[in-house]
Amino acid sequence: MNHYTIGMAGHIDHGKTTLTKVLTNIDTDRLKEEKERNISIELGYAPLKLNEDMEVSLIDVPGHERFIRQMIAGVAGIDLVMLVVAGDEGVMPQTREHMDILRLLGIENGLIVVTKIDRIDKEMQELVELDIRESVEGTFLEESPLFFVDSLKQIGIEDLKKGIIKELEGRASRDASGAFRLPIDQVFTVHGQGTIVRGTVYEGTVNEGATLELLPQKIRVRARQLQVHHQPRESGRAGQRVAINVGGVSKEEIKRGDVLVASGFYETTQTIDVALTTVSKLRYDIKQRGAVKLHIGTSEVYGKIVFFDRNELVDGNVEVVCQLRLNEPVVTRRGDRFIIRRPTPTETIGGGFVIDPNGKKYRFGQETVSNLKEKMVATPEERVFQLITDKKMITVKALSKEINLSEEELVHLLNERDKFITLPSGEVTSEQVLESLKEFIQADLERYHAKFPLRQGMKKAEIIQTYEPTYPKRLVEWILELETNRNLVVYGPFVASSRHFPHPPAKWEKRVAQVLKIIREEGLKVTALQEHLANQQIPKELHEELVFYFHQQKYLYQIDEKLSIHTDPFTKAVKSLYEQTNDTFTLKEAKEITGLSRKYLVPFLEKLDQLGLTVRKEQDRKWRVTEIENWLS
Structure with a gap:
């Protein structure tokens, strides 16, 4: 089973919600205000059943400019976009802004849907298509298939479904390795069950009963129950829309933009080095240390932009390395895509990707710009290091394929660097991964010993089960058996810190x-x-x-x-x-x-x-x- 998320984008009142309902048989406008005003205000989600090999989530995003935050949060984690354009209106301002946002977020796959074709004749359809093709020229949608539909009469819907299947077929699901990360876009309570959070899983997997961490609050929670589109599941993985019943936290302690992660594997940051590309035309100049609003994942955070080679940004369609200094912490990592907007007067400034989630204070000047550009274009060693950090343990063959480096070159690189370690199984990890895992286990043991000072130690099986969703089981077992690991002691089925001896409180x-x-x-x-x-x-x-x-x-x-x-x-x-x-x-x-x-x-x-x-x-x-x-x- 492959898992995908598709996002709807387009101008307000161009028929996204109606099309979603026809495709899924679900009305995603669930709020009273949405029904009264006949507009989408919040993100809407529905399962799209196409065939037995695909599990697809459809996200209907608001089209009004006032709800651009919701739109960005909705499309940030998608695999495919459907750009919806009403046949009787054509390309409109929010259509263009949505296309800018999709491009800046690095979305690479999409198709175009022209709705309300009952209001236009064949000649007008040709003009609308021409207008759209001109508007998407030079973007990732330039070669995308275009479909004409009448949602109310269900004309063209089956062709659209076939088109979606064709776009998704052969496309791998999002990689579910790495530590679990779910940016939260909805939080609510259900009577008798407690607090529920929803979101699209960006990375990794989560299992029912897992201990997770809510960031930036740093609150430990437990995933009591999981659902995918109202269906109970024992686990959720990258690419899926997942609802999690979380224990250990109240609804009031969570908000949209918070992130649920595998415990101990992510940190928060307020200083981010980024590669920024501006929109094609800026209405206003961007001043040095000017106020901006960052959209990353489902977070919306205010801060200021810091340039190192200029005091203002005047022209559109410019690429620049710079820094974002935020008023509040966010959870991010290298390669994450983002959008920045001007708080007032509101406009999308641009977007790009994170070079370094833990930026420092640098001097103004070309030296800093050069250093940031060097970091932006990672070396093979840096790419290997990053991939091993993500995967924790990987074969040379898989590593070679991932970073497009021959096995001979890769083996040479690994042998030259002390930071990489080849395990007895032949797989590769890094000194940092091992040290981090040792530190996490040590910290867990210290907490366990503090809670149960009378016990010999923690069960080895419990430690393996705790880390298995993120670290391969063989790696955890190998760490526990290392004779050179002086900080841990194994007593048969129990593991203890070498500093611990059982004692009464x-x-x-x-x-x-x-x-x-x-x-x-x-x-x-x-x-x-x-x-x-x-x-x-x-x-x-x-x-x-x-x-x-x-x-x-x-x-x-x-x-x-x-x-x-x-x-x-x-x-x-x-x-x-x-x-x-x-x-x-x-x-x-x-x-x-x-x-x-x-x-x-x-x-x-x-x-x-x-x-x-x-x-x-x-x-x-x-x-x-x-x-x-x-x-x-």
């Missing part, structure tokens, strides 16, 4: 020590462990953890469900019994030597069997000499 440390002291003094005839914990007024929620801790650390030996004997008297009794009996001994002999009643003796001897120190033969027991001597030593 400081507040209860003295009372826990008192419990152990009392049990030790009781010898073999002990009181139920839970009674001792209760007598010391240790909180009940700690009891189970403490019982596990006592036994795991071998402070106590558990002889039945309630009774546990301190290690010292237990070891002393076993040694005494071994020294005073032959290879085989009876229950009576054991009773005489230990002085225990049947209540304590039977579970005591059964514990010896469980430890592998003795073997029961009918009513007698036989010592396993090698095992008991090793145990006593």
